[in-house]
Amino acid sequence: MIHYRNDVRASGVNGRALTTVARTLLRELGEKRASLSLALVDDETIRALNRTHRGKDKATDVLSFPLRSEDSPEDLLGDVVISVETAKRQAAAYDAPLQRELERLLIHGVLHLLGHDHHEAGQRRRMEAEERRLAESIGMPWPYPK
Numbered sequence: 001m002i003h004y005r006n007d008v009r010a011s012g013v014n015g016r017a018l019t020t021v022a023r024t025l026l027r028e029l030g031e032k033r034a035s036l037s038l039a040l041v042d043d044e045t046i047r048a049l050n051r052t053h054r055g056k057d058k059a060t061d062v063l064s065f066p067l068r069s070e071d072s073p074e075d076l077l078g079d080v081v082i083s084v085e086t087a088k089r090q091a092a093a094y095d096a097p098l099q100r101e102l103e104r105l106l107i108h109g110v111l112h113l114l115g116h117d118h119h120e121a122g123q124r125r126r127m128e129a130e131e132r133r134l135a136e137s138i139g140m141p142w143p144y145p146k
Contacts, residue, residue, distance in 0.1 A: 080109035
């Protein structure tokens with residue numbers, strides 16, 4: 001199950017399509033019984049979350065909050081929070097549609113929920129390979145050069 005919320009008025013986001021992509025990603029990752037929360041917010045909201053949870057007082061594109069617990073009756077992986085405003089700027093920089101940038105950020109956020117990271121070169125290579133694989137699974141061209 002995908003718990004979806006869009007707090008950004010007139011965002012132009014196709015929420016139904018984004019939740020379908022989220023379900024496809026979970027299936028591709030072998031997590032078809034898992035659920036996640038996906039929230040679309042503005043820069044002010046994500047900045048506050050980034051400041052509170054990471055000590056960084058600036059807006060960012062995506063934050064992930066893993067919640068998986070063996071004690072939970074629902075297999076909830078966690079929360080993915082995406083700033084639509086930042087995603088719009090990034091989409092323009094890549095000359096990509098907003099919806100595709102949101103999908104890219106969703107891939108990135110879901111991988112963080114499952115423990116992937118990119119702080120070290122080896123971790124970054126593995127995470128990028130998985131991002132590319134997942135992008136291909138949803139028919140998305142990857143915006144980064146190889």
